[in-house]
Amino acid sequence: xxxxxxxxxxxxxxxxxxxxxxxxxxxxxxxxxxxxxxxxxxxxxxxxxxxxxxxxxxxxxxxxxxxxxxxxxxxxxxxxxxxxxxxxxxxxxxxxxxxxxxxxxxxxxxxxxxxxxxxxxxxxxxxxxxxxxxxxxxxxxxxxxxxxxxxxxxxxxxxxxxxxxxxxxxxxxxxxxxxxxxxxxxxxxxxxxxxxxxxxxxxxxxxxxxxxxxxxxxxxxxxxxxxxxxxxxxxxxxxxxxxxxxxxxxxxxxxxxxxxxxxxxxxxxxxxxxxxxxxxxxxxxxxxxxxxxxxxxxxxxxxxxxxxxxxxxxxxxxxxxxx
Amino acid sequence: xxxxxxxxxxxxxxxxxxxxxxxxxxxxxxxxxxxxxxxxxxxxxxxxxxxxxxxxxxxxxxxxxxxxxxxxxxxxxxxxxxxxxxxxxxxxxxxxxxxxxxxxxxxxxxxxxxxxxxxxxxxxxxxxxxxxxxxxxxxxxxxxxxxxxxxxxxxxxxxxxxxxxxxxxxxxxxxxxxxxxxxxxxxxxxxxxxxx
Amino acid sequence: xxxxxxxxxxxxxxxxxxxxxxxxxxxxxxxxxxxxxxxxxxxxxxxxxxxxxxxxxxxxxxxxxxxxxxxxxxxxxxxxxxxxxxxxxxxxxxxxxxxxxxxxxxxxxxxxxxxxxxxxxxxxxxxxxxxxxxxxxxxxxxxxxxxxxxxxxxxxxxxxxxxxxxxxxxxxxxxxxxxxxxxxxxxxxxxxxxxxxxxxxxxxxxxxxxx
Numbered sequence: 001x002x003x004x005x006x007x008x009x010x011x012x013x014x015x016x017x018x019x020x021x022x023x024x025x026x027x028x029x030x031x032x033x034x035x036x037x038x039x040x041x042x043x044x045x046x047x048x049x050x051x052x053x054x055x056x057x058x059x060x061x062x063x064x065x066x067x068x069x070x071x072x073x074x075x076x077x078x079x080x081x082x083x084x085x086x087x088x089x090x091x092x093x094x095x096x097x098x099x100x101x102x103x104x105x106x107x108x109x110x111x112x113x114x115x116x117x118x119x120x121x122x123x124x125x126x127x128x129x130x131x132x133x134x135x136x137x138x139x140x141x142x143x144x145x146x147x148x149x150x151x152x153x154x155x156x157x158x159x160x161x162x163x164x165x166x167x168x169x170x171x172x173x174x175x176x177x178x179x180x181x182x183x184x185x186x187x188x189x190x191x192x193x194x195x196x197x198x199x200x201x202x203x204x205x206x207x208x209x210x211x212x213x214x215x216x217x218x219x220x221x222x223x224x225x226x227x228x229x230x231x232x233x234x235x236x237x238x239x240x241x242x243x244x245x246x247x248x249x250x251x252x253x254x255x256x257x258x259x260x261x262x263x264x265x266x267x268x269x270x271x272x273x274x275x276x277x278x279x280x281x282x283x284x285x286x287x288x289x290x291x292x293x294x295x296x297x298x299x300x301x302x303x304x305x306x307x308x309x310x311x312x313x314x315x316x317x318x319x320x321x322x323x
Numbered sequence: 324x325x326x327x328x329x330x331x332x333x334x335x336x337x338x339x340x341x342x343x344x345x346x347x348x349x350x351x352x353x354x355x356x357x358x359x360x361x362x363x364x365x366x367x368x369x370x371x372x373x374x375x376x377x378x379x380x381x382x383x384x385x386x387x388x389x390x391x392x393x394x395x396x397x398x399x400x401x402x403x404x405x406x407x408x409x410x411x412x413x414x415x416x417x418x419x420x421x422x423x424x425x426x427x428x429x430x431x432x433x434x435x436x437x438x439x440x441x442x443x444x445x446x447x448x449x450x451x452x453x454x455x456x457x458x459x460x461x462x463x464x465x466x467x468x469x470x471x472x473x474x475x476x477x478x479x480x481x482x483x484x485x486x487x488x489x490x491x492x493x494x495x496x497x498x499x500x501x502x503x504x505x506x507x508x509x510x511x512x513x514x515x516x517x518x519x
Numbered sequence: 520x521x522x523x524x525x526x527x528x529x530x531x532x533x534x535x536x537x538x539x540x541x542x543x544x545x546x547x548x549x550x551x552x553x554x555x556x557x558x559x560x561x562x563x564x565x566x567x568x569x570x571x572x573x574x575x576x577x578x579x580x581x582x583x584x585x586x587x588x589x590x591x592x593x594x595x596x597x598x599x600x601x602x603x604x605x606x607x608x609x610x611x612x613x614x615x616x617x618x619x620x621x622x623x624x625x626x627x628x629x630x631x632x633x634x635x636x637x638x639x640x641x642x643x644x645x646x647x648x649x650x651x652x653x654x655x656x657x658x659x660x661x662x663x664x665x666x667x668x669x670x671x672x673x674x675x676x677x678x679x680x681x682x683x684x685x686x687x688x689x690x691x692x693x694x695x696x697x698x699x700x701x702x703x704x705x706x707x708x709x710x711x712x713x714x715x716x717x718x719x720x721x722x723x724x725x726x727x728x729x730x
Binding site: 344345346347348349350351352354355396397399400403404407410411414433434436437438439441442443446447490491492493494495496497498499500501502503504505507508510511 | 540541542543544545546547548549550551587590591594595598599601602605606609622624625626628629630631634635695696697698699700701703704705707708709711712
Binding site for chain 2: 062103104106107108109110113115116121124125128277278281282283284287289290291292293294297298300301
């Protein structure tokens with residue numbers, strides 16, 4: 001039961017997928033507006049605009065008709081901006097979105113043909129090129145205060161919980177802080193309760209596969225327990241970092257993930273393993289996007305493995321029924 | 324302790340600082356052996372055989388020869404000579420002990436023996452890494468394991484980019500190079516103080 | 520060989536069948552050390568200095584050698600030539616250049632360029648074709664490595680041949696391997712776009728060593 005691309009056809013179903021994701025991203029954008037004012041909204045719009053322009057450029061170069069129902073570029077641009085700090089310069093999501101569309105999506109055939117998650121690749125690219133911008137977040141004391149639209153250099157910035165853990169090995173965060181978003185982090189790493197609600201919506205709508213997210217999060221948490229002092233620290237290390245956001249919005253990309261349940265479970269566990277290895281050995285503060293790129297490369301292998309397992313189960317069931 | 328160091332060296336060569344993607348050693352062979360997907364595993368195993376045996380021979384010879392300037396200049400030639408001897412030896416052994424295997428896969432022997440990855444691992448171990456023999460073998464094994472992993476992934480890339488929507492400008496080698504570039508970007512996530 | 524076929528064949532090998540961008544050969548030195556134009560030029564000259572005599576010798580004498588002895592012989596021959604080139608660079612040109620290329624210069628002997636080119640001419644035995652193809656391959660390799668070296672040196676350090684230039688911004692990360700792969704992929708795509716047809720190496724072109 002190994003399927004082949006394209007996994008998203010430009011048809012009614014794919015439009016519904018994309019609309020669902022955009023709706024949930026709009027909810028997170030609203031939360032970020034409540035926390036920080038118009039600045040994060042403008043960053044998201046920059047990312048979306050640049051991604052759309054790059055997609056149009058690609059259509060022009062290939063002399064293809066522009067498909068107005070294809071919202072994947074808007075989704076990519078929004079996801080890219082969501083992984084950035086609210087104090088990031090406006091050109092940063094634009095650079096990431098341009099890389100995502102022009103190098104990761106279009107050369108491989110466009111929508112539904114990409115082998116890597118474009119948003120994850122774009123964020124990884126700017127993390128390597130501009131690490132300082134990707135690791136400076138407004139202090140939690142600035143929550144519920146509108147950030148200035150320009151001139152954020154004077155603002156007090158701190159590292160994210162991931163950076164804090166990397167430097168000291170502990171997190172000074174409480175459950176209440178996490179649930180209500182009272183911590184420094186990227187635009188999309190908002191209140192944990194909101195991301196959880198988004199996840200449930202996407203699972204109910206069948207836009208995202210719960211087997212992916214749950215296998216990933218459970219394995220991450222179990223592994224994080226080995227790295228942390230107790231379960232609370234382990235759960236907060238997963239929840240209060242972009243790992244939680246990525247598990248709902250990036251990992252569940254139907255184009256770059258396996259298409260059968262056993263494959264998804266194995267893929268989620270493998271992706272979690274890579275995240276934990278990077279967390280243990282890496283110098284970057286946030287590595288979930290890098291881990292996702294490596295996991296995307298293994299997705300076809302897990303797809304085949306999952307298909308093999310399903311065929312074995314089916315034949316065994318068939319023999320039992322006949323017997 | 325030595326086993327822990329060996330495992331760390333293996334992980335470093337395979338993942339933390341994947342030798343193929345961080346230096347390009349073996350990248351050409353990776354892209355060129357994609358025609359025979361079923362033989363990827365056999366080629367990788369042969370690569371492992373030659374890499375490990377070259378390290379096992381080159382390491383004590385390096386220790387014996389010392390670090391004078393002339394020896395340093397000649398060291399690459401010594402490693403290539405060792406590989407040439409091993410190539411002859413293994414070709415003879417396989418031809419007599421496993422003739423069917425050799426008939427089918429004999430064409431891989433020179434490609435696996437006289438390979439950037441094999442020679443580079445032996446040179447890197449001496450030139451950069453201050454390791455003992457067992458960790459050096461770990462590096463050789465890790466490099467080949469990393470090569471095998473990349474071969475399987477790149478094979479999938481070739482399969483999945485064979486479709487009519489593929490822009491003709493990127494068909495073939497260009498898209499494979501972009502694929503390796505994005506994969507190398509992913510491996511940047513392992514950038515740390517661990518290095519070979 | 521007809522004189523009229525020299526230029527088209529040469530141009531085809533340099534551009535349409537470029538050994539790096541279209542055939543994926545010789546990637547190692549480009550990914551690892553094409554961060555300075557000096558290195559690119561040095562490696563191009565060394566490649567030509569080894570590929571030309573090796574291809575010529577293999578085309579003349581390859582048929583007379585047992586097939587299993589050919590790969591180790593041309594590899595050892597190439598190694599000797601490259602060690603000599605390294606000694607010359609160290610003594611007569613620049614010790615720093617030699618130190619930077621120490622690991623990669625001798626590895627050119629086991630580079631896929633040699634095994635796929637020198638090895639291919641052992642049976643056909645046309646010295647003229649062998650020399651022409653070797654020269655064109657060296658030019659094709661040199662073109663790519665020098666271009667990539669220029670770009671990466673400018674982007675990473677803001678210099679060209681170690682001469683500082685006024686560039687508006689630099690990214691030291693351009694010297695990283697992923698940038699090398701991405702630049703090669705983009706150049707390959709541009710070349711295929713300009714030439715108008717994709718190139719796929721046929722399975723039989725895996726080099727004479729495979730025979």
